[in-house]
Amino acid sequence: MITGHFGTDGKPYVKSQQVIPSLSVRGDVEFLLDTGSDRTSLHPLDSLALRVPYAQLGNPMYFAGIGGSQAYFTADAALLFRDEIQDRLYFLRVAIARPSQHNLQLPSLLGQDILRHWRTIHDPTERALEFTVRRSDGTVMLQP
Amino acid sequence: MITEAQFKQYIDSISGPDVIKRDFEQSEADSRLLREKHEELLALYPDMYVACYKGQVVAAGSIEGLVQALDEKGIPSQFAARAFLATKPEVWVLQA
Numbered sequence: 672m673i674t675g676h677f678g679t680d681g682k683p684y685v686k687s688q689q690v691i692p693s694l695s696v697r698g699d700v701e702f703l704l705d706t707g708s709d710r711t712s713l714h715p716l717d718s719l720a721l722r723v724p725y726a727q728l729g730n731p732m733y734f735a736g737i738g739g740s741q742a743y744f745t746a747d748a749a750l751l752f753r754d755e756i757q758d759r760l761y762f763l764r765v766a767i768a769r770p771s772q773h774n775l776q777l778p779s780l781l782g783q784d785i786l787r788h789w790r791t792i793h794d795p796t797e798r799a800l801e802f803t804v805r806r807s808d809g810t811v812m813l814q815p
Numbered sequence: 816m817i818t819e820a821q822f823k824q825y826i827d828s829i830s831g832p833d834v835i836k837r838d839f840e841q842s843e844a845d846s847r848l849l850r851e852k853h854e855e856l857l858a859l860y861p862d863m864y865v866a867c868y869k870g871q872v873v874a875a876g877s878i879e880g881l882v883q884a885l886d887e888k889g890i891p892s893q894f895a896a897r898a899f900l901a902t903k904p905e906v907w908v909l910q911a
Contacts, residue, residue, distance in 0.1 A: 672877065680904055716864065720878070720892040721893070753839060753843075760822065762816045811835065813832055
């Protein structure tokens with residue numbers, strides 16, 4: 672079972688490690704769960720800390736979302752989530768927001784491209800946020 | 816999309832899954848610390864970006880400034896827990 676947490680804002684978050692081999696990017700990202708989002712997206716607090724080389728990304732696309740329409744690049748990524756003694760692995764195309772004054776405070780968002788593969792218990796009253804994996808693209812076994 | 820073979824090749828190039836485990840566990844601990852000290856940090860660094868790595872907290876007025884401050888301390892920004900400390904959190908709604 673993957674375990675998330677409720678942030679100081681009361682919203683549900685889960686931690687992941689993100690890898691983009693083509694850009695030599697690897698780092699940890701705390702995602703806000705966004706069941707209404709089609710795609711998982713990185714926002715500047717994470718993309719700049721992960722040193723995403725924007726100059727190597729292609730043309731941006733425009734997605735509607737929080738704050739209106741924003742420019743996003745895309746990149747093939749692997750996301751890992753800690754599931755007890757193993758990491759669950761997902762391969763997907765993440766959206767990476769072009770930094771602008773409108774998105775500097777937005778958290779990165781975990782969308783349906785991941786969430787549809789999990790059974791989710793979201794119980795703020797009991798402070799319980801748990802995910803049972805129904806499908807993943809692979810696993811990475813961890814040494815105890 | 817990345818293939819599993821490409822991913823494993825990349826993981827091997829960074830010394831294997833134990834490195835991922837180590838970085839993840841450190842980052843989890845630092846995120847927990849940021850949450851536990853939120854009120855205290857909010858009072859110290861209102862409307863600033865903060866990062867925490869191995870218990871050490873760094874703050875700056877911008878994301879770029881935060882990354883630079885982490886660099887100056889030799890802290891890997893990609894594995895530091897990060898947050899913006901909003902005194903007036905924004906309300907988000909999806910616009911049609």
